[in-house]
Amino acid sequence: MPTENQIIGGLRLRVLELEALNKIFRRALEEMKAEEGQREIDAEALAVCVWTEDPDGIWTGPCGVAWEFDNDGPEENRCRYCPRCGGKIEAHPYEDEEGEQDGD
Numbered sequence: 001m002p003t004e005n006q007i008i009g010g011l012r013l014r015v016l017e018l019e020a021l022n023k024i025f026r027r028a029l030e031e032m033k034a035e036e037g038q039r040e041i042d043a044e045a046l047a048v049c050v051w052t053e054d055p056d057g058i059w060t061g062p063c064g065v066a067w068e069f070d071n072d073g074p075e076e077n078r079c080r081y082c083p084r085c086g087g088k089i090e091a092h093p094y095e096d097e098e099g100e101q102d103g104d
């Protein structure tokens with residue numbers, strides 16, 4: 001049978017081990033959180049980037065992209081992803097007066 005001091009000594013050792021494990025787990029958790037944050041940023045980059053054409057034929061998106069095609073728009077030029085944010089392009093061509101209008 002171990003003596004009382006041996007038992008207390010053993011328990012102190014266990015506490016130190018658990019504290020060390022606690023630190024390791026905390027660090028692993030911080031790393032996982034950091035990775036998760038990175039994944040969220042990647043997911044954002046894959047979101048849709050809505051491109052709207054202005055009367056001059058310049059296409060702009062919410063990420064600050066401004067792009068001009070020699071002819072037509074992103075769909076006709078097989079441009080599917082925004083070169084600035086990497087989002088999938090959703091093209092909204094400029095509508096002239098003959099096109100769709102929101103009535104007053």
Ligand SMILES: [Zn+2]
Pocket residue numbers: 049061062063064065082083084085086087
């Ligand atoms: Zn974009």
